Amino acid sequence: MIQLLSPTNFPDYELLDCGDFEKLERFGDVVLRRPEPQAVWKKVYTENEWQKKADIIFKGRSATSGEWIKKNKNAPDRWHIEYSNPEVSIKLRLGLTSFKHLGVFPEQAVNWDYISKTIKKFKTPSPKVLNLFAYTGAASLIANAAGADTTHVDSIKQVVTWANENQELSGLKNTRWMVEDALKYVKKELKRGKKYNGIILDPPAYGHGPNGEKWKLEDHIQEMMQDVVQLLDPGEHFLILNTYSLGFSSVIVENLIKTSFPKVKNLETGELFLQATSGIKLPLGVFGKFNSL
Template identity: 30%
Template sequence: MQHKLENAIEKRSHLLDEQTNALRLVDGVGDGLPDVFLETFASHWVVSTRDGRLHPEIRAWLQQQAHSCYWKRLDQHEKENPQHIAGPKQDEPFIARESGVNYKIHLQAGYSQGIFLDQRLNRIRVREHSGPGKTVLNTFAYTGAFSVCAALAGATTTTLDLSQIYLDWARDNFRANDLAPDDHYFCKGDTFHWLKRFARQGRTFDGIILDPPTFSRDDKGKVFRVEKDYGRLVELAYACLAPGGWMLCCTNCRKLDPRDFSRMVRDAAPSSTITALDMPEEYTGENYLKSLWVQKR
């Protein structure tokens, strides 16, 4: 196991530099280590396992490394914090970098530490397709990583999430990149409600990000399931998309076949050019993240 872990990390070493110190280092079955995942955040490591246990050999190897290391059990409730297992404790938030962008990371923030690393290439694409005078809407925004990338390119962003905690975190991410949050918009509430409101107001955006959780419940108890409701979400967003604008449509729902996902998006976004996007090269295991770039004609 030690040999596999070291080979996996070495294979990704070319992706780590002054501009990027947050990255997936071990990707499960793709590295010959099924259900074992290792991520680095500015030299702080998080190892995740699916079966509720950490193999003693892996634990022993991690304890020999010069990193603070935490273990996350993927089969547990999302509010459970990762457990400290090696190295110095890092229980306070800190800054990590990806593609030259700063993000606030908190290892004791529950299921996710502040950024989903599998969206690395998509964040680059959003930044490349944003710019001065453009408007970008980031729905289900979590800590606003896509918003930060669009804002760094000069766009005016609207960051939308149900959680005030995450909206405040998003503002922290803006400040971490010398961006003024007051120059942008932050909306608390349900994405479906806000998209209908924007449509009534005649408000459109040059770019829209749709990356919802696989399952969620709004503040009125209404359930959203990607495999059933994603098409309706795209339809509402498309009505708010300016002519010539783009949408990034993503889901990590493993139950949803890529062809069915593409069909849902195509049916809800007529008169568009749709391109399937690849996952980053460091994800050598399951090809679970489905991403489509929708360009409105």
């Protein structure tokens, strides 16, 4: 079944408006204005409203880098937000990076809910969860907080360090941190005969491993899917695949999952979006997920 999903319970985040290739967002008490390539329509709020609301504005030097300009001189470079649902609660440290990201992708809260609910329903004690392309670790910490034995894999040491900071902020411990190329790590785990009750994949369109390994979504995602499904515990399991590539649809994700794992049950596919206060919707990638429950 194809679904459109948006977070509904995230008080520390609000998409205020988006359009003209920008988005206006509130993280905690801080309002930011930054580029958004998907927002090809006109803004709903006036330019004057945008200027009044924004504490910090990202000015790009290129499509991937730039600098933050503080309109509110008291606005922080780093601050914390909290996310909670009926099962778990975590805290995340945000920061102004030169590549316009802050350390969290709010639309993923939909998947965080799925992770915690599914883990809580498992009968397996301390189910094992593998988070690949795991970034600053929100999904890893959600799994950890829900009671999973969690392994976090990302190729960039700095973001793994950031994820560890988030773990400390959240009052959690014992996440297994791995700075490694995701595809190589999966192949090693296959050779070791490892099994996981949950696997989360959040691959970028392009990327590099710590030793220069190249990742291109359309070239490598089929190989990755064929491998990761072999790591799934045949009893209790779940898998989530997110993709952000503009060329990928939920039907492509559905086909990837079904051809890699023909016995799939409870498959859901669709599009993640953020609902703006102004009334507009901002699409932010597609997903496929399933579980054994």
